[in-house]
Amino acid sequence: MSISPHVQGSKEFDPLAFLSKAAAGRTIQRYRKNQKIFSQGDVADAVFFIRSGKVKITVLSEHGKEAVIGFLTERQFFGEGCLDGSKLRGATSHAMEECVITSITRTAMLAALAKEPKFSTFFLTYLLARNSRIEDDLIDQLFNSSERRLARLLLLLANFGKEGGPMPIPVTLSQETLAETIGTTRSRVSFFMNKFRKKGFINYNGKIEVRRSLLDAVLRDKPQIREDE
Missing domain, CATH: 1.10.10.10 (Winged helix-like DNA-binding domain superfamily/Winged helix DNA-binding domain)
Known part of the structure; x- marks a missing residue:
């Protein structure tokens, strides 16, 4: 499989520019307010990056009770569980307002992470910030x-x-x-x-x-x- 020129090692690589352009394995889509992006139980085969707007993440229990588990805003990723082997979506995502979102296939995302240190750093920084936010949320709920x-x-x-x-x-x-x-x-x-x-x-x-x-x-x-x- 050929790799897009934007995924070739380069000192000039810009993660935000990479995520702002459609190419092989990357699509950019606009979502209207309340539009569903993916549903719990869907096949997990892509990672999403919010270029603008806000996204709500919910889960549905086996008894039909829905719970809101998070709100995401621009420059945040979601759906990255597919990189760790998750086959199905564990939650549902909706656009809370008009959104512009980049979808990156699992294959293209892994290629970019392997070939571009700047992109790996960009993604790792996001994951660390999210982990810190999850810890803060837990402390918030407990205390x-x-x-x-x-x-x-x-x-x-x-x-x-x-x-x-x-x-x-x-x-x-x-x-x-x-x-x-x-x-x-x-x-x-x-x-x-x-x-x-x-x-x-x-x-x-x-x-x-x-x-x-x-x-x-x-x-x-x-x-x-x-x-x-």
């Missing part, structure tokens, strides 16, 4: 109140910690989805959202605008973001 978990989720969705200031979350997340993600009830989420709004931490009119003050409250562990007993 933090549901109010603090909601605050952290809103900050993550609003991309705080990245370049730029406060920005609206460009999607409308239902309170049911927020509740499922942090492991509490819709009524508690509604209570906390109203509390955050009254405190001036967020604006909440159709879409959520997260303000810097919410981040300050979380970092300083202020009492107002702790769950009332």
